[in-house]
Amino acid sequence: MEKGKVIPVCDVEIIDEKKVEAAREKIENIDQVLGMADIFKLLGEPTRLKIILALENSELCVCDLAATIDSTVSAVSHQLRLLRNARLVKYRKAGKLVYYSVEDEHIDKIIEQVKEHIEE
Amino acid sequence: MEKGKVIPVCDVEIIDEKKVEAAREKIENIDQVLGMADIFKLLGEPTRLKIILALENSELCVCDLAATIDSTVSAVSHQLRLLRNARLVKYRKAGKLVYYSVEDEHIDKIIEQVKEHIEE
DNA sequence: AGAACATTTGAACACTTGCGCAAATGTTCT
DNA sequence: AGAACATTTGCGCAAGTGTTCAAATGTTCT
Numbered sequence: 671m672e673k674g675k676v677i678p679v680c681d682v683e684i685i686d687e688k689k690v691e692a693a694r695e696k697i698e699n700i701d702q703v704l705g706m707a708d709i710f711k712l713l714g715e716p717t718r719l720k721i722i723l724a725l726e727n728s729e730l731c732v733c734d735l736a737a738t739i740d741s742t743v744s745a746v747s748h749q750l751r752l753l754r755n756a757r758l759v760k761y762r763k764a765g766k767l768v769y770y771s772v773e774d775e776h777i778d779k780i781i782e783q784v785k786e787h788i789e790e
Numbered sequence: 791m792e793k794g795k796v797i798p799v800c801d802v803e804i805i806d807e808k809k810v811e812a813a814r815e816k817i818e819n820i821d822q823v824l825g826m827a828d829i830f831k832l833l834g835e836p837t838r839l840k841i842i843l844a845l846e847n848s849e850l851c852v853c854d855l856a857a858t859i860d861s862t863v864s865a866v867s868h869q870l871r872l873l874r875n876a877r878l879v880k881y882r883k884a885g886k887l888v889y890y891s892v893e894d895e896h897i898d899k900i901i902e903q904v905k906e907h908i909e910e
Numbered sequence: 911a912g913a914a915c916a917t918t919t920g921a922a923c924a925c926t927t928g929c930g931c932a933a934a935t936g937t938t939c940t
Numbered sequence: 941a942g943a944a945c946a947t948t949t950g951c952g953c954a955a956g957t958g959t960t961c962a963a964a965t966g967t968t969c970t
Contacts, residue, residue: 685853690857709908717958720823734810852948862930867947914969915967926958927954931950933950936946
């Protein structure tokens with residue numbers, strides 16, 4: 671780079687118009703893309719992922735959940751709210767206790783797939 | 791809540807020891823859990839997810855990638871670095887251009903699974 | 911009603927992170 | 941060598957986020 675010239679950055683120019691058009695179809699449904707990102711983001715945080723994993727087999731109350739993943743009740747509760755809002759977990763009240771479990775079996779498949787990816 | 795009493799929070803006490811022990815096995819391999827979270831986190835950001843989706847069918851150069859997802863070359867390049875480091879995408883140089891493509895077919899399966907989850 | 915306790919929640923804080931900008935790098939031309 | 945251009949990268953910042961602490965809520969007892 672020399673002189674005070676304007677540095678053009680490939681921004682408007684498109685190299686291969688056809689491929690761009692084809693690829694655009696993959697992300698044209700923006701709501702779907704953002705929805706997927708939301709799910710991934712929720713699973714992409716260690717505390718939340720641990721919660722989901724811990725609940726894979728059986729329901730647990732918040733207290734035991736915190737003990738299981740070695741966190742605090744407060745931290746777990748905060749994250750459970752996000753998982754609840756996204757319908758990734760469901761809950762059932764039993765007196766003072768609240769038992770959480772995974773809402774959807776898809777989640778297990780997704781996790782299994784990623785586990786395979788890791789272990790290759 | 792009354793008086794200046796200490797507020798005990800269920801922290802040491804465990805309600806159901808057996809279930810906690812069982813659930814702990816699911817997250818005992820902490821490296822695996824963190825590795826999975828890393829993958830999810832990468833896919834959990836709209837720009838990065840769009841990149842992966844755009845590359846699903848065919849490779850694209852950085853310039854076209856930016857045009858496809860309607861972002862800037864700089865932003866795309868920054869995110870590509872993360873995806874490269876995690877081996878989610880691979881690249882091939884062709885003169886001034888660098889063509890990126892998805893590294894692993896597992897990713898497509900994972901995305902397909904999440905897509906199904908969204909659409910239910 | 912009041913004590914005890916599991917859970918939730920709001921605020922504050924430290925920390926992370928995606929992106930814009932400018933400069934650097936690498937390649938292909940003349 | 942130098943121009944042109946695609947891509948990468950370091951820096952800085954605004955926005956986002958996870959955790960802690962304290963207080964509130966809800967439930968089950970006596």
